[in-house]
Amino acid sequence: MKYEIVIGLEVHAELKTNSKIFCGCSTHFGAEQNTNVCPVCLGLPGSLPVLNQRAVEFAIRAGLALNCEIAEFSKFDRKNYYYPDLPKDYQISQYDLPVCKNGYLDIEVNGETKRIGITRIHLEEDAGKLVHPQTITTSNYAYVDYNRTGVPLVEIVSEPDIRTPEEARAYLTKLRSILEYCDVSDCKMEEGSLRCDANISLRPAGADYFGTKAELKNMNSFKAVQKGLEYEAMRQEDVLADGGAIRQETRTWDEARGVTLSMRSKEQAHDYRYFPDPDLVPLLISREQVEEVRTSLPELPDARKDRLVEQDGLSSYDAEVITASRAVADYYDAVKKLVDDPKTIANWIMGDMMKQLNTRGLSITASPVTPVHLAEMIQLLNKGTISGKIAKNVFEEMFVSGKKPAEIVKEQGLVQISDESAIIAIVEQVIAANPQSVADFRAGKEKAIGFLVGQVMKQSKGRANPEMVNKLLKERL
Amino acid sequence: MAMPPARLVVLLVQSTLHGHFSSGIIIFIMVKYVLLRKVKRMKLTREDVLNVALLSRLEIRDDEIENVTRQFNDIMQHVDRLNQVNTENVRPTAHALPVCNVLRPDVRQTSLPREKAMANAPLAEDGFFRVPKIVEG
Ligand SMILES: [Zn+2]
Numbered sequence: 001m002k003y004e005i006v007i008g009l010e011v012h013a014e015l016k017t018n019s020k021i022f023c024g025c026s027t028h029f030g031a032e033q034n035t036n037v038c039p040v041c042l043g044l045p046g047s048l049p050v051l052n053q054r055a056v057e058f059a060i061r062a063g064l065a066l067n068c069e070i071a072e073f074s075k076f077d078r079k080n081y082y083y084p085d086l087p088k089d090y091q092i093s094q095y096d097l098p099v100c101k102n103g104y105l106d107i108e109v110n111g112e113t114k115r116i117g118i119t120r121i122h123l124e125e126d127a128g129k130l131v132h133p134q135t136i137t138t139s140n141y142a143y144v145d146y147n148r149t150g151v152p153l154v155e156i157v158s159e160p161d162i163r164t165p166e167e168a169r170a171y172l173t174k175l176r177s178i179l180e181y182c183d184v185s186d187c188k189m190e191e192g193s194l195r196c197d198a199n200i201s202l203r204p205a206g207a208d209y210f211g212t213k214a215e216l217k218n219m220n221s222f223k224a225v226q227k228g229l230e231y232e233a234m235r236q237e238d239v240l241a242d243g244g245a246i247r248q249e250t251r252t253w254d255e256a257r258g259v260t261l262s263m264r265s266k267e268q269a270h271d272y273r274y275f276p277d278p279d280l281v282p283l284l285i286s287r288e289q290v291e292e293v294r295t296s297l298p299e300l301p302d303a304r305k306d307r308l309v310e311q312d313g314l315s316s317y318d319a320e321v322i323t324a325s326r327a328v329a330d331y332y333d334a335v336k337k338l339v340d341d342p343k344t345i346a347n348w349i350m351g352d353m354m355k356q357l358n359t360r361g362l363s364i365t366a367s368p369v370t371p372v373h374l375a376e377m378i379q380l381l382n383k384g385t386i387s388g389k390i391a392k393n394v395f396e397e398m399f400v401s402g403k404k405p406a407e408i409v410k411e412q413g414l415v416q417i418s419d420e421s422a423i424i425a426i427v428e429q430v431i432a433a434n435p436q437s438v439a440d441f442r443a444g445k446e447k448a449i450g451f452l453v454g455q456v457m458k459q460s461k462g463r464a465n466p467e468m469v470n471k472l473l474k475e476r477l
Numbered sequence: 478m479a480m481p482p483a484r485l486v487v488l489l490v491q492s493t494l495h496g497h498f499s500s501g502i503i504i505f506i507m508v509k510y511v512l513l514r515k516v517k518r519m520k521l522t523r524e525d526v527l528n529v530a531l532l533s534r535l536e537i538r539d540d541e542i543e544n545v546t547r548q549f550n551d552i553m554q555h556v557d558r559l560n561q562v563n564t565e566n567v568r569p570t571a572h573a574l575p576v577c578n579v580l581r582p583d584v585r586q587t588s589l590p591r592e593k594a595m596a597n598a599p600l601a602e603d604g605f606f607r608v609p610k611i612v613e614g
Contacts, residue, residue, distance in 0.1 A: 017583045024586025033604045037594045038586075054583035075571040082534060084608040089534075097571070131605060143605030146594075271532055281579050282571040 003202040003240065005233045006210060007162035009225075011175060012153050013185040014126060014193040015058045021125050021152035022049030022092065022280075029191055033131075033145040041125075041150035043088030049279055051076075055152035056099070056283065058184040059123050060293045062154055063100030065182045065300055066118050066175075070290045074099050076123075076280040079272045084144050085127040093155075095274040098122035099285070105178065106302060107170040108320070116171050117159030126151040148192075154184075160199070160210065165229035172196060172222050173324065177301045181326045189221055196225055201246065202236045211236075212246040216260060219253045228253035232260050304329055312342035321350050327364050331371055338375035341382065348374060352392060356399045368402040369395065377405035385409065387416045389462045418465045420472070423456070426464065427472050430455045441477055449473060521549050 020027055023040035039047035063070050077095035103118035128146040133139045156175065162168050176187045176194060187194040201213035216232055219225045231253075236246050251260040299307070301323050308319035323329045328349065335345045349364075353374075357364060377394055380386045386394060386409055397408045409415060417423060430452055431438055441448040449470075456469045526546050530537045537545055588594075591604055600607035 019583050019585045024581075024584060025588045026585050032591075034591050034594055034606070035604075036588050037591075038588050042589075042594060050579060050581045052583050053580040056580070073571075080532075084606075084611060130611070140610045141600070141607050142609075142611055143602065144608055145605060273532065276571055278573065280572075281574065281576045284577045 001241070002205040003237055004205045004207070005163055005165075005229075006160045006201050006203060006213075007165070007168050007229060008160040008199045009158045009162065009168060009171060010197045010199070011156045011158075011172070012126075012195045012197075013062075013156065013179055013187060015055055015152040015154060015184055016186055016193075017052055017054045017058065017152055019052060020150035021052050021055045021123065022150055025150065027151045029193070031147055033143075033147060036147040037149070041087070042146060049092065049277075051280060051283070052152060055123060056285075057293060058152070059099045059121060059154050060285065060290060061182045061297065062156070062179060062184050063103065063121050064290070064294050064297060065178050066100070066103040066105055066121065066156070068100035068103030068118060068121060070285055071097060071099055071101070072285055072287075073097060074283040074285065076277045076283075077274045078277045079124075079274055081272055083127070084142065085130050085149070087128065087146055087149060091125060091127065092277055092280070093124035093274075094122035099283075105171070105174050107167060107174050109164070109167050109170050114161075114167065116161045116167075119157045119159050121154050121156050124153050124155060125149070126153050160201075165226045165233065168198065168229055169222050169226040172225060174301070177324050177326075181298055181300050183298070198225065198229055200229055200232050200236070202233065202240060211240075212248050214246065214248070214260075215250045217250060217252050217263070220255065224253060224255055227258065228260060231258065235260065298326075301326075301329075308332075308342070312336070314342055314346055318343075318346045318350065322346055325364070331364050331367075334371035335375045335378070338372065339378045339382075341378055344378050344381070345374070348378070348395070352395045356396070368400070369398045373398050373405055380405055380409060384416060384418055384465065386414055387462065387464070387466060389457070389466070390414045390416065393462070414463060416465050417460055417463045418468060420468065423460075423464050423468050423472055426456050426459050427469065427476060430459065431473075431476060438477060449477070452477075521546060521553060525549075 014027070015021075017027055019025060020036075020041055023038050025036045025038050025041055028036065040049055060070055074094065074097045076092050078090040079093045079095070080090045082089055098120045100121035101119065103121070104115050105118065106113050106115050108114075126148050128144055128149040131143040131145060133141070133143070158171065162171060179185045179194075180187050185193060189195070196219060198216040198219070199213045200216060201211040203209060203211040214232060214236070216228050219228045232251065239246055247262075250263045252263050253260050305316075305319045305323045308314045308322060309316055312319075314322070321328075322332050332345060332349055335349075336342060339345070353364070353367065353369065356362075356369075357367060374395075377386075377391060377398065380394075381388065381391050390409075394405050394408050394414065397403065397412075398405055401408070434452060434455065437448045437451050441452070452473055453466070453469055456464055456473065457466065523542055523546055526537065526542055526549060595601050595604070595606065598606050
């Protein structure tokens with residue numbers, strides 16, 4: 001039988017407020033353990049939580065950016081469960097009246113646009129962090145750091161509209177991009193400020209009901225989400241093909257072994273017994289406030305991509321890559337203000353820049369090559385002062401030294417040779433030294449000219465103007 | 478979607494009980510449990526009591542169960558009476574007090590010194606709270 005995969009994602013994103021959602025403790029990542037804690041976030045008796053207004057504003061921002069309806073009336077509820085990372089034995093969350101609902105985002109997979117529904121976005125507090133001693137299997141205890149307890153989160157729940165692991169990854173990439181654009185979350189999976197759980201089930205292709213789902217956890221990168229879902233879909237298909245039944249359960253992705261494993265836990269533990277938190281009063285969100293937030297929203301990835309395609313003439317693919325990150329898109333815009341050559345700018349950013357940044361683990365905002373430097377280099381290139389090949393060296397040198405391109409070109413004598421007589425001299429030398437290649441070319445082996453061009457470029461230390469080399473060589477063959 | 482007055486009662490009970498662990502909270506948790514699970518009014522059994530006790534991590538001695546079960550059923554009977562009130566045109570109640578939008582600006586305040594934060598921890602090590610091993614399953 002042919003099966004269809006049905007996936008829904010739950011994404012938790014930490015909001016980048018200064019203080020926690022219900023108390024004034026710092027949200028700073030990486031502080032010494034248990035130093036950003038107070039009676040409220042530790043759940044000490046007699047303390048009262050008070051809602052952080054910026055957390056609410058950020059949730060509204062995220063909601064509007066994801067095309068959601070913003071609730072006029074919202075409230076907070078207690079989700080009850082016992083785990084050592086939860087000092088109060090309940091998490092303050094939202095149950096039936098979340099801040100946002102009924103939104104969507106558009107993804108593009110294999111050249112086709114698809115709309116993925118967003119069921120809801122609610123505000124909640126993060127839990128603490130369990131630290132296991134090195135010997136997790138033998139040790140009889142765990143350590144708890146409550147610094148993260150009470151850091152504001154939005155939980156973004158998608159509709160079960162996702163049909164392939166690849167779509168799941170595209171959804172996450174787009175979601176992260178949107179959250180980053182509206183500046184509400186750092187979205188760093190490695191620091192845990194963005195986390196993703198997935199619900200996945202299979203059903204016969206074309207069926208109008210859902211199969212039993214498994215919840216997948218512990219996927220620590222977008223790639224892991226895709227791989228975990230691919231494995232889980234395969235596993236479920238095998239079970240069903242053998243006439244078995246899928247168990248509704250939570251499974252964990254084991255990255256090292258590349259498999260999902262059942263997390264056996266007591267059934268009762270899933271009875272969260274939500275009820276309204278009497279410590280917190282309801283939240284009324286005025287339409288004026290919503291409009292205020294709406295007008296403060298920046299240009300979002302889709303709109304920005306369209307602008308790059310329609311106004312700058314970039315291909316859809318290039319525009320997608322450039323606008324995936326707001327910082328990269330801002331960099332692109334800054335260069336374009338100085339030199340109006342969109343395609344060349346995009347190529348340099350997507351090629352040499354990304355390569356250098358990735359090798360050094362830098363983000364584009366920390367690039368030693370500023371937009372001004374890149375713009376100047378492109379101008380040198382367009383004027384013919386340097387060749388494309390030399391430009392690659394200049395770029396690398398700019399990246400290492402932070403020097404201006406003109407300075408590097410001058411210091412290292414990299415100015416392109418466009419003087420015909422100088423090039424002719426080298427061309428004639430190369431023809432004389434390589435009779436075999438010359439004969440090959442004359443006998444019809446077109447490819448032989450590539451070798452000869454290469455020799456000329458080598459002799460000129462890459463400085464000869466390649467177009468002129470081609471032309472002058474052909475004239476003499 | 479009017480909130481049944483029973484829910485309101487629960488909230489009021491919760492408000493008054495908040496922060497105190499009286500024996501009443503056992504009953505309270507049971508009421509909550511039953512309401513939220515939308516259990517049809519059948520007589521609650523010993524198993525229901527034990528399940529609520531497990532969910533709440535409360536120990537109920539064998540010789541207490543019978544009494545607690547009876548009290549639980551008495552309270553549910555009262556809740557049943559409240560549920561008969563027509564709430565068709567009553568707005569759902571989200572909070573017992575007529576107050577909304579209590580917010581604070583996003584400003585950092587000094588946290589507790591760690592020694593103070595951990596002063597009552599039964600077990601601690603290297604600035605961490607120490608807890609028994611967590612067993613899945
Ligand atoms: Zn705190």
